[in-house]
Amino acid sequence: MHEGKPGRMTPKVLTITAQARAGALDLAWRMFRDAGFDRVVDDPAVLSLRGRLLKDEALLLAGEARRQHAREAAAAYSAAAQLAPAPYPLINAATLALIAGDMAGSRALAADVQELLQAGVTDETPYWLGATEAEALLLGGDRDAAEIALARAIGAAPLAWEDHASTLRQFGVILAEQGASAAWLDAYRPPRSLHFAGHMRLPEDVAALSDSIDALLEQERVGFGYGALAAGADLLIAERLIARGAELHVVLPGDVAAFVDRSVRPHGEGWVRRFEAALAEAASVQEMGAASPAAFMPSVRLADLVAMGRATMHAALLQSEAVQLLLGPASIDEVGQSAHAGGLWHRAGRRQHLLPLRAPATPHGTDRTALQIVSVLAVDLLGGEGEDFAALDRDVACRLPALREALRAVPPLAVRWGARRLLIAFDGAGQARDAAVRLAAALGGSGPLRQSLHIGLATAIDDPVTGAPILLGGAFDLAERMLGVTTPGATFASEAFAASLAACQADAGRAELVGEIALAGQAPTTLYALKPSLRR
Incomplete structure (x- = not known):
């Protein structure tokens, strides 16, 4: 929905919001409840955060579950707006009411947004003022006026491509809920x-x-x-x-x-x-x-x-x-x-x-190297650095049957064990991502689970002791280092892995930017959080 400002954000609220953006929605909810925010009814920022978490869940769901979460999210945003009238919670409440199936309520809230904008009660940028007006008009059923307002907003910030994209994404959701064509949005898409x-x-x-x-x-x-x-x-x-x-x-x-x-x-x-x-x-x-x-x-x-x-x-x-x-x-x-x-x-x-071209391609020569591209999934089965090694061993042993079953469906090229970390190599990024999803489903409910994914080059050699083939390469090391900054309950991927996955699969799921993060012994690395696809 609207991506403006939700009000005064305390450090705790900002931390929980960051976890949600990183894809660790379950952890964000746990932190929300541990902070006692589930009992707060008089703080607009906390209520907006509750709406944000419910909204994130709603957009992962379908059918009645989606509508129910949207209703709860709209109620949280509406409560925030009643305490501190502002376009951000109101426009979110209006769009979520539409997703919940309450068109009349959505239009009423959209009218409230327009009144607030006309009264000048806001500190938003010119772009977000125009985009909010356009969203309110679209929710109110005036598509032509919405397009005029959208064009005016884009004219106020013609190179703010990511802001434009956020608005277009929300308009697409609204038009889909209204059963209307979104073709007219194409004229406003970034290059x-x-x-x-x-x-x-x-x-x-x-x-x-x-x-x-x-x-x-x-x-x-x-x-x-x-x-x-x-x-x-x-x-x-x-x-x-x-x-x-x-x-x-x-x-x-x-x-x-x-x-x-x-x-x-x-x-x-x-x-x-x-x-x-x-x-x-x-x-x-x-x-x-x-x-x-x-x-x-x-x-x-x-x-x-x-x-x-x-x-x-x-x-x-x-x-x-x-x-x-x-x-x-x-x-x-x-x-x-x-x-x-x-x-x-x-x-x-x-x-x-x-x-x-009529000219022939320049040959690269024959590739006889043992090097190959591998996708590495690093798994921390316990999600922390505990010191009770006997307990750790028991916990890992309990998880092994589920782990074997998950990998049976996606056979790896190689598996390497660390103290409590598992490094698994796959032939393609899609296979590695599939294995990560299966492992999260099989093991995530029994305790903390962190996973990270990277793609790089590896060399196949025979183990000098066992004679079995093994893979060696920096891709394994970087994937393991990434675990040190991966949020418990989340799956982080390097930019190279996220890009390789997107290159080969039209529906590669969602990859949300976490940021450029320093890893131990490494230059800062751009990481993404891989998020689940739509749940049914």
């Missing part, structure tokens, strides 16, 4: 995100090719680009993105120096200068995989996965769309990494554009 890749060898007539790329970027209203910067197609597309003022996000296989030596300098110093110029314009630069020659192709595939996923996640965040541009292959059935990336994108059901 699209683009994943790009292609061949290194370009035809001589690059001017015509540049014109074709420009036309496509304009047609698709591309404002954000994600890809590498190899000589040829990558750099040409990146330059056209920069020329139109789009935001460029670079994802490289290995570090910058190694990438230049492998994928740029062999094609001439002119390409190196173009690479440096494009890199200087990039809004972000991310290095994936390893720099060694043996790791090159696995790193290329990993970087492509992450770039595709980041484009998809960014588009979802902005309530926009991600599209793909491949320069070179005439078909996704061709041999080569660009076509491989195109196949993944196509199988996820997303739109793509192929601009075929």
Whole structure:
């Protein structure tokens, strides 16, 4: 619903809100009750927090359970507004009343919001004032006036893409509840995100090719680009993105120096200068995989996965769309990494554009390395650092049957035990996420459970003692370190894992940004909380 200010937020309220945003809804409720907030009836911020938690639950549910939670959330927000009249709780109450099936109550509350706005009783920004007015008008059934107010709000903050997306998301919920078309919202969506890749060898007539790329970027209203910067197609597309003022996000296989030596300098110093110029314009630069020659192709595939996923996640965040541009292959059935990336994108059901080139692709050579991409699930079965090791052993032993049953449905590549932590490797991000969901369902009810997910490179070797195959690599270490900052009851994922999951699955669930967090012995790492899908 509305994302403005809920009133004066105490440190305890802020802490509980942060847990809810991190995906640990059960923990947030436990903290809410432990603080005695379930008995508070005279604090607007606490009542708004209660409404927020009930709203989060409602949006995970369907049918009568969804409506019941929405009714309770609306009542909490309404009580907050009665104590301290403000647009934030009132507009939330109005939208939740609609979700609860009370259209008359929703319209009455929406009228109260408009009266409050006309009286000037608010400290909201111009954008949120306009967005709140538009939401109230839409709830009141005046779609045309709502569109005018929405356009005015966006005009007041034309580059506030995430704020626009939040409003569009809520309008989509409202229109769905009203049984009305949401097609008119498309005109107000932020620019699209683009994943790009292609061949290194370009035809001589690059001017015509540049014109074709420009036309496509304009047609698709591309404002954000994600890809590498190899000589040829990558750099040409990146330059056209920069020329139109789009935001460029670079994802490289290995570090910058190694990438230049492998994928740029062999094609001439002119390409190196173009690479440096494009890199200087990039809004972000991310290095994936390893720099060694043996790791090159696995790193290329990993970087492509992450770039595709980041484009998809960014588009979802902005309530926009991600599209793909491949320069070179005439078909996704061709041999080569660009076509491989195109196949993944196509199988996820997303739109793509192929601009075929007559020049053949530059071969990357045969990949004979033992390195492979693995998705690692780290599980802390006890969620803490207790010192009663006998009790810990008993608790773990009690959970083993359920753990084995959960993993039987999603067979792992390898399993490694720590003192109380379990590291499980899977072939794909989807399998690792599926295993995490199954383990949470099987073990979460019997005590604290923390899980973290990361994707990276691993080497398969034979254990010198047992002779059994094992996997080694930094992906295991980072996944285990992430457990140290994972909220009990939650599943955290690295940005690389969340992006890889989004790249391969059209319905990858929800990944909510937790933030950039320092891990022990590591540089700050961007983490996401993976949240459950709709419950039935």
